[in-house]
Amino acid sequence: MKIWMSFDMEGVAGIVDWDQCRPSGSARYEIGCQLMLDEVNAAIEGAIAGGATEIVLNDSHGTMANLDPRRIAGGASYVSGRHKPRYMMQGLDDSFDAAFLVGYHGSISGRPSTLSHTYNPEVFSAARINGELVGESGINALVAEHYGVPIAFVSGDSVTWDETRPFAPDAVAVITKESITRFSAANLHPDESCRLIREGAERAVRQVGGDGMRTPELTRPATLDLEFQTGDMAEVATWSRGAERTGERSVRISGDDLLAMFTSFVAVTYITRQAGGR
Numbered sequence: 359m360k361i362w363m364s365f366d367m368e369g370v371a372g373i374v375d376w377d378q379c380r381p382s383g384s385a386r387y388e389i390g391c392q393l394m395l396d397e398v399n400a401a402i403e404g405a406i407a408g409g410a411t412e413i414v415l416n417d418s419h420g421t422m423a424n425l426d427p428r429r430i431a432g433g434a435s436y437v438s439g440r441h442k443p444r445y446m447m448q449g450l451d452d453s454f455d456a457a458f459l460v461g462y463h464g465s466i467s468g469r470p471s472t473l474s475h476t477y478n479p480e481v482f483s484a485a486r487i488n489g490e491l492v493g494e495s496g497i498n499a500l501v502a503e504h505y506g507v508p509i510a511f512v513s514g515d516s517v518t519w520d521e522t523r524p525f526a527p528d529a530v531a532v533i534t535k536e537s538i539t540r541f542s543a544a545n546l547h548p549d550e551s552c553r554l555i556r557e558g559a560e561r562a563v564r565q566v567g568g569d570g571m572r573t574p575e576l577t578r579p580a581t582l583d584l585e586f587q588t589g590d591m592a593e594v595a596t597w598s599r600g601a602e603r604t605g606e607r608s609v610r611i612s613g614d615d616l617l618a619m620f621t622s623f624v625a626v627t628y629i630t631r632q633a634g635g636r
């Protein structure tokens with residue numbers, strides 16, 4: 359039983375501010391990384407208890423090298439570092455039985471969710487798949503759907519789960535906190551969050567190995583519509599293969615090949631960084 363796990367930071371219990379999430383040499387970031395490591399390890403331990411025999415982690419936050427590799431539980435291998443072509447989905451393929459999304463957060467366009475954004479908060483103001491507003495979880499689900507791998511486990515705040523559910527119809531969800539604003543939340547104690555994650559991960563893997571879990575079966579050809587903060591960004595985005603201008607501040611990526619769509623999206627995220635802020 360092979361499990362692939364993408365983990366982010368903003369949805370971890372106790373995280374409410376950017377200074378906990380960005381390498382600065384501060385104790386706040388070090389504690390943030392510890393909180394994230396504990397939740398990741400809880401998910402690994404739960405998955406192993408449920409029958410997982412191989413686990414691959416993909417660090418999906420910031421510069422994507424946030425963990426002390428020596429402290430990762432369960433002998434999981436660790437995909438880390440910048441400029442990964444599949445970004446938050448690096449390493450997933452059809453050899454895996456299930457995908458986990460740990461520490462995920464809400465979209466820039468949705469209800470208040472702690473540190474909400476959709477990939478780059480300085481660039482994207484909204485994303486839609488087949489007409490519905492989505493966050494990172496929905497965009498990333500394009501890759502899981504391409505490989506036919508169900509998203510079996512999700513942790514984060516309740517907004518994150520609401521936004522992910524359409525792409526993970528049978529997943530086990532763990533709510534780590536209730537967001538109050540983008541910069542405040544009522545958090546579970548980290549011990550309690552980890553306990554729930556351990557239990558939920560075990561249940562998820564047991565279900566994958568038992569009755570199985572469904573994938574969302576997205577309608578194809580699919581569309582990924584992106585809205586930007588400025589028209590300059592939309593213009594630069596069209597320099598990426600597959601991105602067509604649909605408005606002053608918007609482009610569309612579409613097709614039957616969901617992996618090709620995601621690859622175009624990654625190209626858009628990389629190239630729009632050059633178009634500056636607002």
Ligand SMILES: [Zn+2]
Pocket residue numbers: 366367368418419420
């Ligand atoms: Zn992040």
